[in-house]
Amino acid sequence: MTARIEDVVGALETSYPPDRAEPWDAVGLVCGDPAAEVRRVAFCVDPVEETVDEAIDFGAQLLVAHHPLLLSGVHGVPADDHKGRLVHRMIRSGLGLYCAHTNADTANPGVSDALAAELGITVTGPLHPHREGADTGLGRIGTLAEPEPFERFVRRVAERLPGTAWGVRGAGDSQRPIERVAVCGGSGDSNLDTVVAAGADAYVTADLRHHPAAEHLARQEVPGERVPNLVDVAHWASEWPWCRQAADIVTSALPDSVEVLVSTRRTDPWTVHAHGTATTETGRMPE
Template sequence: MAVRIQDVVEALEAAYPPELAESWDAVGLVCGDPQAVVQRVLFCVDPVEATVDESIDFGAQLLVAHHPLLLRGVHGVPADDPKGRIVHRLIRAGIGLYCAHTNADSAVHGVSDALAAALGLTVLRPLAPHAEGAQTGLGRIGELTEPEPFRDFVQRVANSLPTTAWGVRGAGDPERPIRTVAVCGGAGDSYLATAVAAGVDAYVTADLRHHPAGEHLSRADVPGTRVPALVDVAHWASEWPWCQQAADTVAAALPDTVEVLVSTRRTDPWTVHAGAASDPGRALA
């Protein structure tokens, strides 16, 4: 029996219920006929030109993305607009687009679970549960099998995620033992205080800004406050492990009926990383 877009949507929404999405979010089927037959599905973080190209090359009938294409209200999708062009290309190629964003962030076995698994963590509970005792919520708290120095943990993170120009940065004592870890896929500096309250050794997230990070670290001067070390990674890299998780979810729900593929196109916007100045005299003490 032929699998249709609606069948894939039902499998995704069973795993990542739309009601878990934040009120401001835009999740669900963006374009495509729910009754269209699906043989191949591509999974990615960003619905951009590169992943549309990859979908066409793969012969996919459905592109599943984490980030929404049309997050804010629009009044048109003309083909000479960047987002409109993507919609037109998908429709012309007969490819549907489905987006699972904050519902995938908050679901059990969601984005942060995939990040934790990539880092070798055993997940214990959500970082910011929807309710006391709930298993749904943003971020995850997990632990390593054995403690390791912070410098080694930062290297573990770098080894576990796709390489990006942004790289992986650590803030904290390089020799500090790390065992319990909070993670939050995507931009997570709004949960710095939550990570402090959780009493973890380190917090891994993306897009950490100068002032929130500096203010967080300064709290170590407050008696009785345990401040986790920080690991900052590229936003795209922190969410990319979810793609395989979502692909496995669909494959398990619709066994031997659809072919799934995880995008290998690096859609992180940063392309160049410069190291230390070549002239040592330019460096500050």
């Protein structure tokens, strides 16, 4: 059976309803004819030069991305602008672009389910449900098959997510047993109070800032407080597992109709990492 872009969009929007996107978000078909035939679909986190190149080389008629290309108000797409240039190139190449962002973040399954599965965490529910008792919402809470020291858990995260220059950073007691884990794909430091209330041993997310993280960890010194350790990963790496989830949704809905490709291009913006040498073993600056 011949599949069309609108068929792929329909499958994705059944799983990631557009009305679940945040009001400020920009999701849906960015360019491409819904009636156009589609034989190959590529999936990525970021719609950028590298992933557009990959999709075109693959012979795709549609690129499905997590991050929106045109999130802010747009009054034109001139070819001498980097985003406009991408739009022109995709149209000339017969490549459509579809974006599923915050509607994929909160879906069940969604971005955080894919992250949890990649880390070997069995999900028990959303971290921040849409409403009481809902199975949809932001982030996920779950458990490991058996407890392990925090130091080993941080290594688990590093081993199972794609490598980046940013790497994986852990904060908290290295020997603390970790069993109950909260995760949130993408930027998640707005959920720190929620993960405390959820009783997690560790929280895995991206883009943790200095002050919120430091203030969170300081609560560990308060008697009776159960404050999770923190694991900070690259934003791109935390959302990359979703690409396979979205690809599986399309192949399940359109079996034998489309071929899929999950991008292997690392589009994390951080490309260089260096360790400083200006501290002693005690962590103090040298005299």
